Amino acid sequence: MIKEIRENREAAAEVCRKAYADTQALQPKLNAVITFIDPEEQLASLPAEGLLRGVPVAVKDNCCTKGILTTAGSAILRDFVPPYDSTIVENLKKEGAVMICKTSMDELAMGGANTTAFTGPVHNPWDENRIPGGSSGGSVALVAAGAVPMAIGSDTGDSIRKPAAWCGVIGVKPTYGLISRYGCVPYASSLDTLGVITRSVEDACIALQAVAGRDSRDMTSADVEIPDYLANLNSDMHGKKLAVLGNVMDGLLNDNVRKVFNGIVEKLKERGAQVDVVYFDQKIMRAVLPAYYAIANAEASSNNADLDGMRFGVREPGETTEDIMMNTRTKNFNKMIRRRFTIGAFALDGENQEKILGKAKKVRRLICREINGCLEEYDAILAPTDGDIAPRFDDPGADPLSDYNLVTGGHLDLENFNGSPSMSVPMGFDQGCPLGISISAKPFDEITMFNVAKAVEEITGLKGLTAEVK
Numbered sequence: 001m002i003k004e005i006r007e008n009r010e011a012a013a014e015v016c017r018k019a020y021a022d023t024q025a026l027q028p029k030l031n032a033v034i035t036f037i038d039p040e041e042q043l044a045s046l047p048a049e050g051l052l053r054g055v056p057v058a059v060k061d062n063c064c065t066k067g068i069l070t071t072a073g074s075a076i077l078r079d080f081v082p083p084y085d086s087t088i089v090e091n092l093k094k095e096g097a098v099m100i101c102k103t104s105m106d107e108l109a110m111g112g113a114n115t116t117a118f119t120g121p122v123h124n125p126w127d128e129n130r131i132p133g134g135s136s137g138g139s140v141a142l143v144a145a146g147a148v149p150m151a152i153g154s155d156t157g158d159s160i161r162k163p164a165a166w167c168g169v170i171g172v173k174p175t176y177g178l179i180s181r182y183g184c185v186p187y188a189s190s191l192d193t194l195g196v197i198t199r200s201v202e203d204a205c206i207a208l209q210a211v212a213g214r215d216s217r218d219m220t221s222a223d224v225e226i227p228d229y230l231a232n233l234n235s236d237m238h239g240k241k242l243a244v245l246g247n248v249m250d251g252l253l254n255d256n257v258r259k260v261f262n263g264i265v266e267k268l269k270e271r272g273a274q275v276d277v278v279y280f281d282q283k284i285m286r287a288v289l290p291a292y293y294a295i296a297n298a299e300a301s302s303n304n305a306d307l308d309g310m311r312f313g314v315r316e317p318g319e320t321t322e323d324i325m326m327n328t329r330t331k332n333f334n335k336m337i338r339r340r341f342t343i344g345a346f347a348l349d350g351e352n353q354e355k356i357l358g359k360a361k362k363v364r365r366l367i368c369r370e371i372n373g374c375l376e377e378y379d380a381i382l383a384p385t386d387g388d389i390a391p392r393f394d395d396p397g398a399d400p401l402s403d404y405n406l407v408t409g410g411h412l413d414l415e416n417f418n419g420s421p422s423m424s425v426p427m428g429f430d431q432g433c434p435l436g437i438s439i440s441a442k443p444f445d446e447i448t449m450f451n452v453a454k455a456v457e458e459i460t461g462l463k464g465l466t467a468e469v470k
Contacts, residue, residue: 001149001464002203003230005055006096012054013043016098019056022147023100029469030123030145032138034061035069035102042098050096051210057092058142058151061102062109063194064183065089072185073105073117073135076313076332086183087215088152088194095210100148103138107337108304109154109187111135112162113391116334121393124167125467126433130390133163136197140167143197146466150207151197156187157292158412160195161424165436166390168426168465170198170453174208175443176419177222180215188299189220191292191416200463201425201454205229208446224444232447235454238272242452243378246277247285251408254388260428260435261384267459268452278378280370286403287363289410292417294347294360301344368418375420375442380452383411385424385436412438421446425453426462434465 005015016039027033039056046053059065062072064082066089071077085093092099107116114137115121122137124130125145132141136153140160143151144167153160155173164171172195179194186192196207209229215221244265252258265275309315309328316331318324330338347356374381387408391397398405415422420443424436437456441449457463 001200002052002055002198002206005149006051006053009054012046015054016043016056016100019100019148023058023142026142026145026147026469029128030125030141031120032104032122032141033101034071034073034104034117034119034138037068037099037101039098039100047094047096050094051206052092052150053096055097055150056100056148057097058101058103058139058148059089059092059099060105060136060139060151060153062105062154062185063088063152065099065102068102070102070185071118072109073107073119074333075118076307076328078118079314080312082183084183087180087217088184088211091211091213097210103142103151105138106135107334108185108300109135109156109159110300110337110340112158114138114163115393116336124390125469126168127390130392130433131166133166133390135159137163139197140164140169140171143199144169144467145469149198149203152211153195153197154184154187155193155195155416156191156296157416160197161412161422161436161438162386164197164424165385166434168434168462168467170201170204170423170425172196172204172208172423173415173421174212174446175222175421177220178212178224178444180213180218180221182215182217186303188296189303190299191296193416199465201450201457202230202233204423205233205450222444227447229446229450233454234451235458236272237268237452237455240273240380240452241378242268242273242275243278243374243381244275245381245383245411246279247282248383248408248411249277251403252384252387253404254430256430257384257387257435260430261437264427264437264456264459265382268455271455276378278374280374282407284363284366284370285407285411288367288413288417289406291360291363291367292413293343294356295364297340297344298347298357299344301341301348304341364417367414371414371418371420379441379448381440383438385412385438389430389433389435415440419443421449423449423453425456426465427456427460
């Protein structure tokens with residue numbers, strides 16, 4: 001769709017105005033938007049050329065936009081208007097994209113349900129009684145509903161890929177450092193990755209090429225050549241070695257997820273791929289999620305210490321500076337965020353840096369050794385993105401210490417730890433709700449990841465999947 005919009009110059013304005021109107025019409029149902037952006041001024045100054053010329057885009061609200069409210073879903077930033085654009089927004093503008101809105105997200109990107117934004121929860125377009133997943137749920141919901149062909153999200157643990165699976169779209173977390181994070185509100189700096197959300201693999205190729213690239217303002221930005229992913233797209237699976245993550249498969253509780261996934265694997269074999277089931281050390285797999293929380297919360301506590309009402313954020317009254325800071329953070333962060341900051345501060349305190357954070361980093365190295373060793377032998381790793389469909393808002397969830405939650409539900413953190421590219425592709429349905437398949441590859445080998453994804457898309461016939469919001 002992106003290519004068609006770009007090439008039909010006469011229709012660009014009409015497409016963007018329709019996207020703007022559709023997004024507004026969906027707001028009462030999905031609550032996916034924090035700030036709407038009128039496209040008219042952007043349409044009047046479109047560049048002559050660009051990979052995204054005239055394409056309407058939704059941007060997650062943790063990406064700074066000059067002169068436009070940027071809240072990161074938090075009440076503490078509810079009046080923050082940045083004086084500059086983030087690099088990813090600069091790249092969108094350079095390539096001719098037209099921003100339609102800033103999307104809702106879990107507060108400061110810390111969450112997996114998109115229920116903690118100060119503007120209220122986002123609803124899944126396939127079933128309004130279900131969560132869309134988070135923290136990029138607003139961006140994913142609008143793409144899934146057909147309002148926009150592309151959106152920007154961020155992924156620190158699974159925040160693009162899991163909502164993409166639960167809403168039936170393509171969600172791409174590229175290699176760490178491939179997209180600059182300059183100007184984006186941070187969560188955990190060693191894990192944060194910006195990415196793209198679309199309804200087809202071809203569109204994902206174009207979108208990633210448009211926003212990726214070296215940026216000297218981001219010290220973690222990779223200095224690599226960005227290829228033409230679309231030109232290199234090839235779904236031929238002959239000679240490809242694919243690994244199925246057995247630890248995840250063994251923990252599945254939904255038999256239909258297993259059936260749908262195994263059906264795709266058999267089709268990949270018929271297309272010429274060699275597919276083997278591989279196992280990582282189960283003790284290490286059970287440690288992925290605890291290590292993630294220790295590292296992510298510690299980094300989040302440090303990164304967001306300046307949201308205190310003195311340096312950044314709204315200011316609550318108090319008799320002393322300490323009172324002001326305490327009142328501001330207590331009133332303007334939700335309970336879950338305060339809990340995460342407390343855990344993070346505890347992990348950073350004195351000897352706990354070695355006892356907790358240091359041990360978590362050692363576990364991270366073991367995790368990286370497992371996944372990197374697998375990727376030395378295999379071109380890509382496959383698994384169900386999640387073990388089930390999107391939960392209902394009132395679903396109590398699985399036992400947090402069960403293998404299902406720690407391994408089958410938490411395996412997407414693997415790629416944030418080692419920085420590999422990973423994406424979710426629609427693979428089928430259960431109870432009328434989408435299911436996703438996760439595909440991961442070697443760092444900076446997005447081409448192989450996209451090629452496997454294209455084969456999956458052809459097998460399922462789910463290209464362009466769109467929810468009908470009732």
